[in-house]
Amino acid sequence: MADLFPILLIALGGLLLGGGISMWKTNKAIAAGLAVCAVIAVAAGVLRADYL
Numbered sequence: 001m002a003d004l005f006p007i008l009l010i011a012l013g014g015l016l017l018g019g020g021i022s023m024w025k026t027n028k029a030i031a032a033g034l035a036v037c038a039v040i041a042v043a044a045g046v047l048r049a050d051y052l
Helices: 004-023 028-048
Strands: none
Touching: 004 028
């Protein structure tokens, strides 16, 4: 499970980024919030997997 968690975080970041892109025309504030959450999720996944 420890090896799967970083991959799930990176996948979550991708889903959040996709939601932010689709939301951009409707509500830019929510889209920006989703983008920030996506960056945090991907950063957590990368740091958790020790890619850096």
